[in-house]
Amino acid sequence: MITDQQENAFKELVKSIGYESAPDGMLSSVLNQLEEEKSISSKPSVVIIPRWAWVIVAVLLIAFIAYNFFYCPTIDLGIISQLDSLQIPHYELQIPKLFLDSINPMIVVTIILAVFIQLVLIKNYYERSL
Amino acid sequence: MQSDQETKWILASQKGDVKAFGLLASKYQDTIYTLCRRMLKNNADAQDLCQDILIKMFKNISQYQNHSPFGAWVYRIGYNESINKLRKLKRSSEHMEALVNEREHWVETSNALKTLEKIEKKKVLIDAIHQLQESDRFLIMAYYFEELPIKEISAIIDLTESNIKIKLHRSRKQLHGILSASSIKENLI
Numbered sequence: 001m002i003t004d005q006q007e008n009a010f011k012e013l014v015k016s017i018g019y020e021s022a023p024d025g026m027l028s029s030v031l032n033q034l035e036e037e038k039s040i041s042s043k044p045s046v047v048i049i050p051r052w053a054w055v056i057v058a059v060l061l062i063a064f065i066a067y068n069f070f071y072c073p074t075i076d077l078g079i080i081s082q083l084d085s086l087q088i089p090h091y092e093l094q095i096p097k098l099f100l101d102s103i104n105p106m107i108v109v110t111i112i113l114a115v116f117i118q119l120v121l122i123k124n125y126y127e128r129s130l
Numbered sequence: 131m132q133s134d135q136e137t138k139w140i141l142a143s144q145k146g147d148v149k150a151f152g153l154l155a156s157k158y159q160d161t162i163y164t165l166c167r168r169m170l171k172n173n174a175d176a177q178d179l180c181q182d183i184l185i186k187m188f189k190n191i192s193q194y195q196n197h198s199p200f201g202a203w204v205y206r207i208g209y210n211e212s213i214n215k216l217r218k219l220k221r222s223s224e225h226m227e228a229l230v231n232e233r234e235h236w237v238e239t240s241n242a243l244k245t246l247e248k249i250e251k252k253k254v255l256i257d258a259i260h261q262l263q264e265s266d267r268f269l270i271m272a273y274y275f276e277e278l279p280i281k282e283i284s285a286i287i288d289l290t291e292s293n294i295k296i297k298l299h300r301s302r303k304q305l306h307g308i309l310s311a312s313s314i315k316e317n318l319i
Contacts, residue, residue, distance in 0.1 A: 010144075010274065010305075011274045011277075012303060013255065014255070014270060014271075014274035014275050015274065015275060016251075016254055016255070017252055017256060017259075018252075019160045019161065019163075019164045020160065020163055020164045020167050021160055021163070022159040022160055022162070022163035022180060023163075023177060025179065025183060026159070026189070027155055027156055027159050027184070029149070029181070030155070030181050030184045030185060031148055031149075031152045032183065033157075033185065034148050034151070034188050035148050037145065038148060086179070094223075106209065125259065
């Protein structure tokens with residue numbers, strides 16, 4: 001059975017070890033790290049695809065569907081419908097003619113805008129990673 | 131309970147004020163560091179652990195509620211982080227080698243300083259504490275060194291108060307056994 005006296009002696013003994021001083025600069029390095037993390041988290045994040053780009057995509061999609069619905073009532077397979085003329089393996093294919101035949105202004109506008117949006121996306125992506 | 135000044139620092143830290151947290155942490159950094167040194171034998175690991183605890187304290191300070199002493203809350207984080215760190219280190223065989231090297235170095239140092247009774251006593255005692263199991267080490271530090279009430283310790287390590295008393299009795303007995311071979315024996319009996 002341990003007496004109170006022994007208990008107190010034991011407590012005094014353990015307390016006699018004393019505190020150890022934390023290394024110099026440890027706290028300041030932790031605080032610097034916290035400040036750094038705080039500044040990163042408070043920095044507004046750059047949106048990769050801005051809202052206006054989504055609006056353009058939506059408008060284009062609706063316009064494309066509408067165009068096809070009102071101006072192309074019959075199913076036009078475009079390039080695919082001309083596959084018969086390929087006559088493989090004779091290679092009598094005229095690629096420029098085939099491509100230009102199937103092209104329409106709506107597709108041109110869509111491609112230009114898609115490339116533009118892609119460029120914005122790439123620009124924003126790199127800005128965010130810097 | 132903490133002083134008004136400390137309460138102000140806590141409230142400011144909860145709002146994300148790093149400077150206020152710095153003032154708060156400077157008050158507790160030695161307490162945390164001492165706990166880390168007692169829980170881990172390797173100095174570099176103890177320093178890493180101490181930094182992790184300080185960062186965790188800042189990130190979780192919003193969860194601190196005023197109904198328990200801040201020191202006990204700090205000790206709770208210290209305990210949880212120490213146990214996690216010890217688990218990670220146990221998986222590393224390199225750490226085990228480092229421990230062996232440090233222990234050998236310690237014995238040499240201890241012998242060299244035999245004449246300096248006070249220093250040797252402290253080292254022997256720290257060595258004896260290190261020989262205890264992790265949870266017992268923590269109990270000795272929390273109860274005898276920091277003098278935390280058993281109720282607070284019970285909340286920290288999730289054991290009933292009677293279990294803690296039993297464990298404390300056992301660890302004390304074990305520590306007596308370890309110290310019985312040293313010059314510290316006569317101080318206890």
